[in-house]
Amino acid sequence: MAIDEADQSDAGDFSEGEGSDPASADERAHESEPRSNSAIRVGTYTWEEFMGEYGHGDEVSVLYPDEPADADDQLGLDTDEDVGTTVPSGDDWNRVEFDPETYLGHHPDDLANHVVPIAGDNADALWDRFCEYADPETTPVVKDTWTWEHYKWEYYYEDDGSRPRDGDGEIVRHDEEDALGFDPDTIKGHLAAGNDAALELDDIVEERTVNIQEDIEEDEFFSTVAGNTTVSNRYDLEKAVPLEKKTHFREIERYWVNKPYAYVVIFHSEKENEKKYYMIEPYQNEIENELQEFLSGKLRTAIKYSEDGIKEKATEDGRRTVIEDETRRLLERYDLFEATSGETSEGILETLRGLLDDEDEEEIGNGPSQLGGIEVRPEPAILADDPDTLSEYQVEKLLYLLKRDFIGYERIDGIKHDINVEDISVDGYNSPVFVYHSEYEQIISNIYHGEDELDDFVVKLAQRSGKGISKRLPQVDATLPDGSRAQLTLGKEVSDHGTNYTIRQFKDVPFTPIDLINWNTFSLDEMAFLWLAIENHKSLIFAGGTASGKTTSLNAVSLFIPSSAKIVSIEDTREVELPQRNWIASVTRPSFADDEQGDVDEFDLLEAALRQRPDYIVMGEIRGEEDRTLFQVMSTGHTTYTTFHADSVDEVLKRFTTDPINVSKTMFTALDLVSIQTQTRVQGRKVRRNKSLTEINHYEAEHDEINVQDVYQWQAETDEYLKMGDSNTLEEIQFDRGWSTEKLQEELFKREVILAYLIKKGLNTYAEVAATVQAFINDPDTILTLIANGQLEDSLDDLREMESVLIDVDPEKEELVPRPDASSETYNLSMDLLERAEESLFEEYRGKIPSGLASALGDVEEESTIDVDRADSEEFEFAGDVDETVDEDEWELGAGSSAFTGEDDDDGDEPAWLSEETGFAIGDESDSDEAAASATDAATGGASPTDESASDG
Structure with missing residues (x-):
């Protein structure tokens, strides 16, 4: 049994706790090992012990002739009791050859004079530091650091730091073996066994828990605004992932879709080398x-x-x-x-x-x-x-x-809330739900429908869309209540794998032209070209394959339609979303009878639209006999925008001018532009690009061909857009508007500057873009003045209140829209355009008051500053007489004038010209100075004459 003697432990051991080198500690212990069995203890170290330890033990009996036998009862830390030891002093040292001054540097009798003034404070500070170190309340146990001294202070010492005693006053020895439960000499073996057990436990934890992102703060992620734990939390994540998959699933991303109830985790399966989409809901x-x-x-x-x-x-x-x-x-x-x-x-x-x-x-x-x-x-x-x-x-x-x-939408309700999901599909019975993620493309989810449940769910979707589905009518195209488009198939009549559905998600908040530029779907100058063309009633078709971005582009460029125009849209399922208020949204309706009587199709809606006197007609998609009528409408001067399934301009021409559509080639030239959209890969990422922007020029009867010309082409090698030559569309706009070439280029440049400014300032939300674009179309000078004077951001709230445009976007939904940031190339191009505008365009508008503010000021005109020479000025005289007998606080004017004082006049009898209703404000001297400064800023656009001269120079 190992007993802690006074010479082996207590407070003196604390230096081995932190940062000590075990090897150096052993060396020191070996070098200073006592040569006799001395009883060294905390607070006491006698000359007898020192002499015995360092080779002078034969003189101890001479120095201590009357030394009593060693007491077994050694004292603890804090004791002042005398143990009977006589301290040598004075002539006692003359009896021995041992010279203590050699070791102390002074005579032992002078020890108190050297120790108390210097070492006393140090000892107190050391004692306080030791207590702070050993006290478990101030120094909690940390990994790799816990000494016997820590243990004693927590479990052995009394509150005052002394060792405990039994009822007879005997010291209770500290037994290390009893404290550990095993021999202290075997502690390394026990620690090794504990390490093995910890490794085994770590393996079990690794096997049974999900591998999450290292940098994610889970406490923050699983907390509500009030600081409470969310309903769906880490426990639900562990229950959602099967045990056998936790070893090879590695988390890539997680985000909330319906906080605090549902969130999404994207995993990468290292075993299967594919992405997984996990919807986590309360277990x-x-x-x-x-x-x-x-x-x-x-x-x-x-x-x-x-x-x-x-x-x-x-x-x-x-x-x-x-x-x-x-x-x-x-x-x-x-x-x-x-x-x-x-x-x-x-x-x-x-x-x-x-x-x-x-x-x-x-x-x-x-x-x-x-x-x-x-x-x-x-x-x-x-x-x-x-x-x-x-x-x-x-x-x-x-x-x-x-x-x-x-x-909601039962098992897929959480997916319906995910703004990043474009499509949701199930391929048949016992098939998982697949999602098309905007970042990870097609990925498999953890959601399954039972066979009967899938049939019931599809029937429910059809009913909620106002459609009927049965084995007699097993396929239905429907629009869900939230605007999403659904294709539903029931049973195995037309599908070998059984019931299936595909839902194309509807975006509550559409993407904007700025998003398309930042995605590099269109270049900045391409978008400015489209803006000018759409504003000037040029018809356009977006063509491309499935999921190539046709409808997204159509929705985005619809912001360029003037709010003063009347718009009629025609769709079989709602996809077009426009901000203009003067908009009739028409949707087809199937017949309720077997003979299709009462059926309202695109052709019927198009005929009705011609009676509604539209300026613009927007068709969601054309694919039938209504195409011929649409081109007849174009020929009569109605501007039309639509989408079409084709991969190239040649394919567009071929499909339109041959059966079954069979539009005559002479009539096809009523179309102005064709934008070919494609979904491709750039550096391994699936992206959408405008493959070409092509003009439809004229029909050549001699060769029976339609002359077309590419205005812009996308270069796959460099992922850039090239302008292919002069545009006939721009020449037509120039001719129709009576512009010179310089005026045309200036108008195009203005639109490029507006787009560049929005990109530079990060103004990419739907409300910000829509308000700016529509306000520019209504009053270009006002917007350019606001931009030139740095006031656009402060005016956006006012611009959103235009009654002809409905810009009412839920901020929470807007926050969820994954809007892209501009690439470095796009940002640098925007900066170059704005620098050019600073040198040329903005000079005309800098310092001006926007038209909205100018109208409020009425006939007030800006006057030049008048300098008054005081030497030449005459003394000003009041029109009335001044009574010199009145007090300084009250003046009495002449006839026809009323008295006024420095106090407030409650009667309100001030002269009409002095009333606040006429715009006259009364204030103190500081107010007058501020008003003068404000007037100067308003007149100069906030720039001092010095600043203007500097900019001019």
């Missing part, structure tokens, strides 16, 4: 699943026979309210939930009741409390408890899943 155990099925059946019955005016709550929010109300009522009826079951005094249902009663919003700072029961517990323990009531956390999960299934 339900067996009991919760059975309860959800039970409540779903009860809810259908309760809603069906409810008399609370459910039909009046036809909006989505109203239906959610019904689900919450009925679920609460069912839980109360079956005693499945108590408000006190969680950690808070108010349950989730009581909170919901307060919300449903339209109570005032809680004050800021009184956020929702943590949900009771959200703490993670092993599932077997939860099932073994078999509780009688639900926790708040379980009720919150239940409400989310019920609303998701009754109101």
Whole structure:
């Protein structure tokens, strides 16, 4: 047994705790090893012990002639008791040859004079530092550092630092073996065994947990605004990934799609070398699943026979309210939930009741409390408890899943919320859901439909779209309530793999021309060319393959249509989204009868559109007999925009001028431009590019050909756009508008500058781009003046209030739109254009007041500064007489004038010209100075004469 003697431990060992070198410590111990069995202890070291240790032990008896026997009872740390040792002094040192001054540097009798003034403070500081080091409250245990001294201070020493004593006053020795539970000499072996066990545990953790991103802050990710844990959290992620896949799944990205209930994790499978799309929602155990099925059946019955005016709550929010109300009522009826079951005094249902009663919003700072029961517990323990009531956390999960299934899109509801997903598809029975991700393209998800569930889901989608689907009519094209386009197939009648569906996601917030430029789908000068062409009523077709960006481009360039124009759109499924208010959105409708009587197709809508006197006609897609009518409409002068499936201009000409469309070649020349869109790869990334922008010039009867000319072409080798020559379209615009060549280039340059400014300033949201573009079309000088004077950003809120344009975008939805940043090449090109504008264009507008502000100022004209020579000025005289007898605070004017004082006049009898209604403001001297400065800034555009002269020079 190892007993800690006074010469082996206690506070003197603390220096080995941190940063000491074990080898050097052993060497020091070997060099200073005592030569006799001295009883060295903390606080006491005698000359007898020193002499015995360093070879002078034969003189000890001479120096200590009357030394008593060593006491077994050594004292602890803090003791002042005398143990009977006599301290040599004075002439005692003359009896021995040993000279202590050789070691001390002074006589031992002078020790106190040397130690107390210098070493006393150091000793106190060292003691304080030692206590701070050893105290477990100030120095917690850290990896690789924990000495016996730490252990003693926490488990052995008394509160004052002394060693403990038993009832007889004897010191209780510290037994290291008893403290460890094994022989201290075998500690290395035990540590090695512990290390092996830790490695085995680490392997188990690695095998049974998901490999997440190293730099992700999970506490922040799984926290609500109020700081509480989200309903869907890390526990649900672990339950969603199968155990056998956790070893080779590596997380790439994660993001919320419906916080706090659903988030997406993108994995890379190192074993299969492919990406995986995992939708993470609240996990339900067996009991919760059975309860959800039970409540779903009860809810259908309760809603069906409810008399609370459910039909009046036809909006989505109203239906959610019904689900919450009925679920609460069912839980109360079956005693499945108590408000006190969680950690808070108010349950989730009581909170919901307060919300449903339209109570005032809680004050800021009184956020929702943590949900009771959200703490993670092993599932077997939860099932073994078999509780009688639900926790708040379980009720919150239940409400989310019920609303998701009754109101949302069931299993794919989370995917429908993902702004990065363009398409959702299922290929048949027992097939996973595939998604087309804007970043990762086609990837497989973790969502599956059961066979019966898939049939029911497709029927439900058709019904919600106002369509019917059955084995008699197994295929349906539908538009979902949120505007998404769906192709539905039921059963195996026309599909070997069974029921399937494909949903093309509808973008609540369209992309803008700035997004297309930043993606390099179009170049900046190409977009300016399209802007000028569309503004001047040039017809355009976007052609390309599936998912090549035709509709996205059509929606984006529709911002160039003037808000003063009337627009009619014609589609079979809604895809076009325009900001202009004067817009009739027409949609086809199938017949309700077997003989197709009452069917309204694109041809019918196009005929109706001609009676609605449109300036622009936008067709979602043309592919039938309505194409001939569309070109007849173009020939009559109606500007038309549409999309078409073709991979080249030659393919467009061939398909339009041959059966079954068969548009005559002479009529085809009514079309002005064709933009060929393509989906391709650049440096391994799938991208969309405008392959060519082509003009349709004229029909050559001699060769029976249509003359076409590329204006811009995309170069795949360099991923750049080249201008191929002079544009006939621009020449037509120049002729129609009566512009000179310089004026045409100036108008084109202005539009390039507007786009460049938006790119440089990062103004790429739909509201910012739409407001700027439409305001420029209405009043170019005002926008250029705002840009030249750096005032555009401050004026965007006012520009959004144009009544002819509806720019009402939900900020939360806008924040979710994955808008690209400009590449370095695009940004540098924008900077070059703005530098050119500084030298030429902006000089005309710098210092001017925008027209909106000028109209408010009426007939006020800017006057040059007048310098007054005081020497030549005459003394100013009042028109009235001044009574010199009145006080200084009150002046009395002559006849017809009223008295005024420095005090406020409550009667309001001031002269008409002095009233604030006429624009005259009364203030102190500082106010006058500020007003003068403001007037100067308004007149000079905020630039001092010095600044202007510097810029001019």
